[in-house]
């Protein structure tokens with residue numbers, strides 16, 4: 001019989017709710033949506049590793065897809081250890097505002113546990129909203145958990161409306177990331193699901209003069225790679 | 234997933250001109266990535282910096298060169314051995330250090346209960362940490378970033394390794410790293426002062442509290458009242474309004490049942506002298522840098538703590554607390570809840586060493602001039618070869634001991650001979666005297 005060596009349980013921690021908000025509009029059709037699927041699948045293991053190395057957080061993942069309307073892609077908050085990604089398909093318009101409405105509902109105090117780490121929202125899009133984005137953003141920001149969320153915006157290709165992503169982020173010191181090729185997308189998605197995840201729960205060593213306004217300090221994002229001609233969208 | 238170096242890539246040592254061949258990726262941090270590498274069939278670890286980090290830390294190269302020149306404070310540091318560079322790439326560089334063996338686990342594993350040391354091994358790890366940081370500070374250096382991720386331990390032995398030594402600098406120098414939230418001293422969280430030896434000592438107290446109690450010493454009611462644990466919450470809890478969860482003068486931040494159970498379970502398990510030192514660390518030591526607990530005090534406390542371990546018949550390790558024994562409290566085993574029976578013990582000056590079936594004494598115990606030395610065994614508890622009910626203390630030193638029996642008669646115990654564990658026997662080890670108590 002293995003004797004218990006010491007009493008007590010694991011160190012106390014808090015849930016951290018992580019939301020993907022993925023653009024599935026018609027313009028994402030083809031390579032873009034497949035590259036997004038690939039980039040997210042690629043980020044699962046690193047995300048799980050970061051979570052496993054972080055005793056302060058219990059990471060729960062959900063995902064919203066938006067095109068004509070917005071729906072839950074992963075509706076139940078899933079422990080990151082069990083997080084799997086079913087590929088998205090694309091067609092329709094870009095109802096980004098509705099996606100923000102949908103996530104806002106879940107960030108209502110009545111829907112959230114009493115104590116949490118700041119939620120993390122990662123918005124990925126290649127275009128501009130076709131619906132009332134401002135109304136969606138207002139709904140999100142009307143929720144205390146929405147205001148306290150850490151928001152990251154990743155743009156795909158040249159047609160993305162960076163201004164909209166910047167508005168979503170709501171912190172002038174954190175810029176939207178623009179992925180011009182598949183490699184950058186992989187890098188940015190991975191950064192959002194590891195470095196940002198870590199920053200929101202157990203900030204790493206504080207580098208002097210790093211971005212420190214906002215909900216939590218966000219470490220510097222990776223730098224875009226040199227663009228190779230055949231890899232450009 | 235690595236982003237900087239590739240498998241089989243060759244990088245070269247600045248000092249030795251040695252070629253290192255990059256093997257597997259080991260992990261990434263805020264400053265760079267760490268890889269296993271080989272040189273001459275020998276495994277080493279190589280840290281390679283993110284180019285953007287180098288731009289932010291202009292003293293990095295100089296600091297590393299100094300560290301390499303001075304060498305490691307002791308064997309427990311995964312200290313930089315030499316700088317490495319890559320041909321045709323001057324955007325970054327790195328350094329070589331010893332590779333951490335697989336039997337070492339992180340403090341995160343301890344917190345998540347994926348590594349389960351005995352109390353004995355755990356306290357040995359705390360002691361080794363205090364000793365290594367003492368060595369580093371004694372050299373006039375400051376570590377700057379004591380936290381969960383930079384310390385590793387062997388759950389079976391309590392051996393430790395300290396990595397991430399690239400922020401180490403002369404105490405008082407300006408550096409790029411301010412520390413890690415939850416570990417930073419309040420004056421650093423508030424931005425009032427840069428890291429120094431005194432703020433390292435605060436972080437060490439936090440780390441020791443975490444290791445022994447699996448909880449943060451400032452996370453009580455105030456933490457529970459925070460809904461969203463963000464930057465401003467952390468600034469308040471660890472910077473502007475820090476309050477110890479067991480502050481004897483102010484219980485407004487006491488641990489909350491159901492949320493902070495580890496703190497409640499462990500606090501009462503340890504002897505009063507440990508509670509006293511943590512109380513000082515997080516009351517007077519919180520605002521007053523002069524009130525921080527120094528490593529040499531931790532050493533004494535942690536050795537005494539380890540010496541106060543004894544076994545319940547269920548095998549559980551418990552702690553002897555002479556204060557509670559004096560108060561006539563009936564101590565129960567935390568594991569099986571049976572009343573505990575104390576083994577014989579040895580009183581040496583103000584310290585008590587429990588004489589368990591496996592207790593060993595070292596120069597630290599038997600020679601006042603060799604405090605903190607655990608180099609050689611000087612005595613061991615053994616069972617009488619013919620009479621299993623008789624226990625003794627065997628002299629493993631090279632000198633005879635003089636013992637005084639309860640009737641005041643005097644005898645010698647030659648090397649290899651043993652003295653009965655009988656109440657009232659005094660042992661003179663040479664320059665140190667002790668008394669057996671039952």
Ligand SMILES: Nc1ncnc2c1ncn2[C@@H]1O[C@H](COP(=O)(O)OP(=O)(O)O)[C@@H](O)[C@H]1O
Pocket residue numbers: 205259260261262263264265266267278280311330331332333382383396397
């Ligand atoms: N000598 C080593 N042997 C094995 N793994 C190491 C070694 N040094 C660091 N690591 C691992 O590499 C990762 C990053 O290391 P670290 O030095 O903490 O990075 P940073 O300082 O950039 O945060 C961590 O997972 C750490 O455990």
Ligand SMILES: [Mg+2]
Pocket residue numbers: 205262263382383397
């Ligand atoms: Mg580090």
Ligand SMILES: [Zn+2]
Pocket residue numbers: 545546547548549566567568569570571
């Ligand atoms: Zn027991």
